[in-house]
Amino acid sequence: GGLKFTVVEAATGAIGGKFSHEFMVVKEGDENFIGEETLVICSKCGYSANIEKAECKYPDEQTNNKEIEKKLEEVYTPQMRTVEEVSSFLKQPKEKFIKTLVYVTENKEEVYVVLVRGDYEINETKLKDVLNVNEIQLASSELVEQIFGVPVGFLGPVGLKTTSQKYKLKFVADYSISTIKNAISGANKIDYLLININYIRDFVVDIIADIRNITANDICPRCKAKNSLKFSKGIEVGHTFKLGTKYSKSMNATFLDENNKEQVFIMGCYGIGISRIVAAAIEQNHDEDGIIWYPTIAPFTVYILPIDYKDPEIKNVADNVYKLLKQNNIEVLLDDREERAGVKFKDADLIGIPIRLTISKKLLPDKLELYLRQTKQKSVVYINELLNRINESIVYLLKF
Ligand SMILES: [Zn+2]
Structure with missing residues (x-):
């Protein structure tokens, strides 16, 4: 589950070295997916590369x-x-x-x-x-x-x-x-x-x-199949480089091996785009109502939505549930604004916290509604079983 990505062969650019791979967030079957990179993928052998890198062979x-x-x-x-x-x-x-x-x-x-x-x-x-x-x-x-x-x-x-x-x-x-x-x-x-x-x-x-872009009419650079290349957009969120001895040689970075012989280090390096991952995750996982956070990267796990926070009974339950979750290390956001319920529901969908708890008069004093943003499933749960239901929900959501 989680962020779906594909690993592609990439150009090393100014860092140098001969081999590098980019980790690309893609969305299969979505031709409108926004991505700054174009990837080429062979449907026969699984070859995949950034078109910056994909080699053009001739039949x-x-x-x-x-x-x-x-x-x-x-x-x-x-x-x-x-x-x-x-x-x-x-x-x-x-x-x-x-x-x-x-x-x-x-x-x-x-x-x-x-x-x-x-x-x-x-x-x-x-x-x-x-x-x-x-x-x-x-x-x-x-x-x-x-x-x-x-x-x-x-x-x-x-x-x-x-x-x-x-x-x-x-x-x-x-x-x-x-x-x-x-x-x-x-x-x-x-x-x-x-x-x-x-x-x-x-x-x-x-x-x-070879100084041109590969096209759909080209043969696959690896398996040489015809008509097998597909193109898709991707967002680069990580890049690994096999530097070999490029830098260690020039900087004379050496170690002594078991025979007391001097050897140059073999190096590699990588970069991860932390803030890009956030943008890419949203681009990949959203619907017409807003973001759908995956539990492992969601800023909060639970969103508490009291229908009317000025109502003493609702406020009391909302505050207690908030404390309970905090004490159990569940990241929780309490919507304590004086807004209409409709506005809060809209905003809850928009910011896409995985689990929403709705506290309303009709289910009190002992029950509330649990809603999963990913699947839009609703269930009524007893407050004294709430922690178990939340933990089960997280396990369930991790399968997506
Ligand atoms: Zn191929």
């Missing part, structure tokens, strides 16, 4: 494209800026296009021309990893024009030149561009495209690597 048929390489040609495409527009104009699928993007480092000294197939998205985490830089950003359209003298929509990998020697260019391509035959991309000239572009014959790159 063999994709690398066996037998199309004959045609002659490079310029095509006039007035007023067309997007892949979509040109794709419908030339009646060619997006898979035929090479998208040309420009990234710069924070100090704008390094300029990276990044190439990916038209239907794919660049994965900036992978890109940073490949380039071995911590920060990178898409160049603004002004900067692109300044560097190349051409708007970004007309850039292409063939014959791309800078306006000044001061810009140091590096060409970085995703593997996906290497298998396109007779590709289409910008001609580095306003309103013109180049068609029949072929990698190696017409251009080369400095780095070719």
